[in-house]
Every structure is written in C-alpha cells, then in structure tokens.
Amino acid sequence: xxxxxxxxxxxxxxxxxxxxxxxxxxxxxxxxxxxxxxxxxxxxxxxxxxxxxxxxxxxxxxxxxxxxxxxxxxxxxxxxxxxxxxxxxxxxxxxxxxxxxxxxxxxxxxxxxxxxxxxxxxxxxxxxxxxxxxxxxxxxxxxxxxxxxxxxxxxxxxxxxxxxxxxxxxxxxxxxxxxxxxxxxxxxxxxxxxxxxxxxxxxxxxxxxxxxxxxxxxxxxxxxxxxxxxxxxxxxxxxxxxxxxxxxxxxxxxxxxxxxxxxxxxxxxxxxxxxxxxxxxxxxxxxxxxxxxxxxxxxxxxxxxxxxxxxxxxxxxxxxxxxxxxxxxxxxxxxxxxxxxxxxxxxxxxxxxxxxxxxxxxxxxxxxxxxxxxxxxxxxxxxxxxxxxxxxxxxxxxxxxxxxxxxxxxxxxxxxxxxxxxxxxxxxxxxxxxxxxx
Numbered sequence: 001x002x003x004x005x006x007x008x009x010x011x012x013x014x015x016x017x018x019x020x021x022x023x024x025x026x027x028x029x030x031x032x033x034x035x036x037x038x039x040x041x042x043x044x045x046x047x048x049x050x051x052x053x054x055x056x057x058x059x060x061x062x063x064x065x066x067x068x069x070x071x072x073x074x075x076x077x078x079x080x081x082x083x084x085x086x087x088x089x090x091x092x093x094x095x096x097x098x099x100x101x102x103x104x105x106x107x108x109x110x111x112x113x114x115x116x117x118x119x120x121x122x123x124x125x126x127x128x129x130x131x132x133x134x135x136x137x138x139x140x141x142x143x144x145x146x147x148x149x150x151x152x153x154x155x156x157x158x159x160x161x162x163x164x165x166x167x168x169x170x171x172x173x174x175x176x177x178x179x180x181x182x183x184x185x186x187x188x189x190x191x192x193x194x195x196x197x198x199x200x201x202x203x204x205x206x207x208x209x210x211x212x213x214x215x216x217x218x219x220x221x222x223x224x225x226x227x228x229x230x231x232x233x234x235x236x237x238x239x240x241x242x243x244x245x246x247x248x249x250x251x252x253x254x255x256x257x258x259x260x261x262x263x264x265x266x267x268x269x270x271x272x273x274x275x276x277x278x279x280x281x282x283x284x285x286x287x288x289x290x291x292x293x294x295x296x297x298x299x300x301x302x303x304x305x306x307x308x309x310x311x312x313x314x315x316x317x318x319x320x321x322x323x324x325x326x327x328x329x330x331x332x333x334x335x336x337x338x339x340x341x342x343x344x345x346x347x348x349x350x351x352x353x354x355x356x357x358x359x360x361x362x363x364x365x366x367x368x369x370x371x372x373x374x375x376x377x378x379x380x381x382x383x384x385x386x387x388x389x390x391x392x393x394x395x396x397x398x399x400x401x402x403x404x405x406x407x408x409x410x411x412x413x414x415x416x417x418x419x420x421x422x423x424x425x426x427x428x429x430x431x432x433x434x435x436x437x438x
Contacts, residue, residue: 005423007378008316008416010218012268013275019267031080031241033263035270040076040224042273043209047226048072051197054308074202074226075233078261078269079240082188082210082223087114088236088259089184089206089225090156095120099155100146100396104134104167104186105385106403107160111186112386123154124387124397130306132406133167134159140175142398157183161190161200162383163412164216164283164315165303169195169203176204184208188223191216192280194311201226211265214416216279216313217272219265279417280313286415286424287314293428299325300431303410317415318382320406326436327367334366359388362408369411371434377427382410 019035028034050069079085095101097119103112105124112122125142128135139157147153157176159167169185176183183204187193190200191209201207207226211219227233238244243256261269291302299322305312321327334356360366361381372379384407387397414427 003376005377005414005419005427006416007380007412007414008214009418010213010215010272010279011417013271015274016268016271019270020264023263023267028263031258031260031262033266035263035266036078036261039219039261039266039269039273040078042270043076043078043224044074046192046273046276047074047076047199047202047207049199051194053196069197072198072202074207074228075230077225077227077233077236077240078266079223079225079259080261081221081259082186082208082212083110083114084240084257084259085206085208085210085223085225086110086158086184086186087117087257088239089208090114090118090120091239092206092232092235093156093182093184095155100150100152101156101158102139102142102146102154102181103158103386104160104162105387105397105399106132106162106383106406107186107386108188108383109386109389110188111158111160112392120155122386122392122395124385124392124395124399126385126387126397126399127162127402127406128168129402131165131167131310132162132303132403133165134172135400135402136168136171136175138398138400139172140178142396143175143179143181145398146396153179154181157181158186159183160186161188161193161312163303163318164190164193164313165305166190166193166195166200166310166312169200173203182206185226188212188215189315190313191315192276193313193315196309197311206232211269211272216283216315217269217276219261219269219272222261222265222269224261282417283314283317283415284312286419287312287317289421289424290317290319290413290428293424294319294431297432297435298322299435314415316412318410318412320409321362321364321368321411323362323364323409325364326438327364327371328434328436329370330363330367332367333363333370334360359384359404359407361410365409365411368431368434372427372430375426375430377430378414380412382407382412 099120185204185207187201188210209224211222240259245251385403
C-alpha cells in the first residue's frame with residue numbers, strides 16, 4: 001500500500017468553497033462576518049440537541065430511550081483556537097495570578113498552558129481506568145487538600161475528553177457543585193461525543209471545542225467556546241476582540257485579545273458541519289472494525305465505551321499493549337534520537353538532550369510505532385501526562401499511577417475520515433506481522 005495512512009485528518013465536503021467564495025465576493029475577509037455568525041448558529045443547533053437518555057441512566061427514572069428531551073439553551077463563540085477558548089473561559093472564571101486551577105493530567109498541553117498564561121498554577125489530577133479521564137475520587141481529595149494547604153479553593157476544574165471519550169461528568173459536576181467551583185469542559189477532542197445523550201461541553205459553565213486540522217471537523221485552525229447564556233457570550237466576545245469600551249474612540253480598561261475566528265475559516269467550518277455526523281459515524285465504524293479484527297490477538301486491548309451512557313466519537317482509536325507482548329525490533333528502539341516530531345506536530349521542535357527520558361512508552365510500544373511507520377502507517381504514543389513534563393515538575397499533582405501506566409503501554413491508531421476498511425485490514429495485518437510468535 002503506497003499511500004501514507006495518516007492518524008487523523010479531516011476532509012472537505014465540497015461545500016466549503018461556496019462559503020469561502022461568498023466571503024471574498026462580499027469582501028468579508030476579516031475576523032467577523034456572515035460566515036462567523038452562520039457557523040456559530042450551526043454549532044449552537046448541534047450542541048443544544050439532546051438525544052434520548054440511555055436505559056443505563058438510573059438517575060433519571062423517565063429514561064426509556066424513547067422520549068425526546070428538551071433542547072438546551074447554550075450559546076457559542078467562534079475563536080481562533082481551542083487554546084484561546086480555554087484562556088477566555090479561565091478569564092471569565094476570574095482566574096488571577098497565584099490562583100490554582102485543577103486540570104486533568106492526562107491531556108495535551110493546551111489544557112494546562114492557558115492557566116500559566118494568567119500567572120495561575122495548574123494542579124494536576126490523575127485518571128481512573130475505565131474512561132482514562134479525571135478520577136472523581138482524586139478530584140475531591142485534591143480540592144480538600146488545596147483548601148487545607150492554601151486556605152482557598154481552586155478557581156476552576158478542567159476535565160478532558162481524552163481521544164473523544166466522555167469523562168464521568170455526572171460525578172465531576174456533583175463535586176464541583178458541592179464546593180461551588182466552575183467546570184470548564186475541555187471537549188476539544190470530543191466534538192460530538194455524548195454522555196447520556198447530551199453533547200460534551202454543555203454540562204459545565206463553559207465548554208471548549210477545537211477545529212484544528214486533525215479534529216473531527218476543521219476550519220484549518222480554530223476553536224469555539226460554549227457559554228451558558230447570551231450575557232456570557234457577550235463577555236467572551238468583549239475579551240476576544242481586544243476589550244474595547246463603548247466610546248467613539250479606542251478606550252481600553254481591561255486587557256483583551258485578538259482571538260476571533262476569521263470569516264474565511266468560519267466558511268470552511270460551515271461546510272464541515274454538513275458532514276459532521278458522517279465523520280462521527282465513520283470514526284465509530286473504524287473503532288468497531290479494529291475491535292473485531294484485533295479480538296483474536298492476545299496482548300492488545302482496544303479502549304471502548306465503558307457503559308451505555310458513554311458515547312465516544314472515537315476521535316482517535318487507542319489500544320493498550322500488554323507488557324508480555326513482544327514486537328520485532330524491540331532491541332533497537334531508543335538508540336537514536338527521533339528526527340522531527342512524531343504525531344504530525346506543526347512548527348519547530350527542539351532537539352532533545354537525551355535519547356530517553358524517565359517516563360516514556362515501553363519498548364514494545366515504540367517498536368510497534370516504528371514497525372507501522374515502515375509500513376507507511378502513522379501512529380503515535382498516548383499523551384504524556386502533564387505532571388511528568390519537565391515544565392510542570394514543581395506543580396502540585398494528585399496521582400495514582402494510572403495515566404503513567406497508560407502512557408507507557410498505549411498507542412494511537414489511524415482513524416480519520418480517509419481511513420477505509422481496506423486500510424484498517426492492512427494496518428491490523430501489519431500489527432500481526434510485527435508480533436513475535438511464541
């Protein structure tokens with residue numbers, strides 16, 4: 001198979017050019033305009049639509065799987081990036097220097113870096129094993145301990161929909177309400193994922209979406225913030241457009257940012273919305289096919305929905321390798337520094353000072369990544385936990401070893417819209433051929 005099989009890459013529907021052309025025809029080549037307004041309305045309709053709850057929702061006696069629940073009333077602001085959405089949500093939660101924010105440690109750095117932009121401190125909380133997301137028991141322990149140590153409660157809680165998998169939002173929001181701490185849902189990887197029929201990002205005070213080039217839909221770059229009210233949306237828009245006061249000249253009384261999405265990028269997003277459901281269905285299909293084809297392979301476990309109320313979009317299909325699984329070429333890994341960035345990261349990377357670090361994937365995981373790469377298949381390790389990152393070495397962390405264990409044994413497999421059934425069969429064949437037979 002000659003073509004490179006990519007991990008995850010959104011594809012165009014054909015409608016995008018219509019909206020982009022209208023932006024040029026109407027001379028709206030700026031960070032506002034009809035496409036921005038239209039994209040926000042499209043997103044608003046999507047996130048406010050709830051599906052019937054699952055029968056497993058024992059907290060809801062009327063949940064029969066047949067009733068149609070009332071729609072939500074959330075607002076959406078389109079922004080230049082999902083990271084910008086996290087940043088503005090933190091500002092709206094009044095996060096200031098020397099404050100603390102609880103962040104899921106098993107995540108990409110965009111969940112935690114905006115906390116540091118504000119001079120605040122990320123406090124990291126580890127995962128539970130079923131969803132791989134924030135452990136509610138550790139979350140409450142962390143809140144209690146931070147109050148005892150600092151005399152103040154954290155300003156916000158940021159759970160993350162890792163690889164699209166919903167977090168235990170019912171338990172997390174119950175704890176947040178108990179201590180009156182706002183929840184900022186990082187659903188950047190969870191566009192279209194649902195918990196009990198409700199879209200992720202609509203449970204907390206704010207919800208973050210991402211439209212990066214590798215997400216469920218793309219605007220080439222961009223993101224959105226889901227807000228609870230029209231007033232909340234207005235406040236976010238104020239900070240996203242340089243925080244200008246209502247005068248006939250430029251008057252600034254607070255620090256603002258240039259975070260609004262461009263009308264051209266929003267045009268791409270409007271076209272992408274027409275195929276969002278198709279993308280979600282395809283990712284779920286690919287996940288199911290991996291599960292079927294790898295079911296007879298000892299030592300490889302796909303990560304699946306833990307129970308019916310969890311409905312992951314399976315943005316990335318992820319698997320764990322048993323320590324007993326042997327992969328050809330293990331003896332050769334971690335001997336030479338990697339050239340460039342693994343996982344399609346954009347921009348410039350620094351050359352590492354060492355070939356290895358104290359916390360890294362096991363040799364069989366790296367050997368499988370290398371073997372797949374030789375088959376022209378892109379794969380990557382799971383996210384390295386934030387509490388294991390040198391930049392956060394001194395941050396408070398409440399850990400149980402789960403995220404480190406997952407990082408050491410996990411791998412991401414191709415799952416984008418361009419990944420066909422034929423590709424999945426080829427990928428699985430390459431995996432099986434790379435295994436050392438006992």
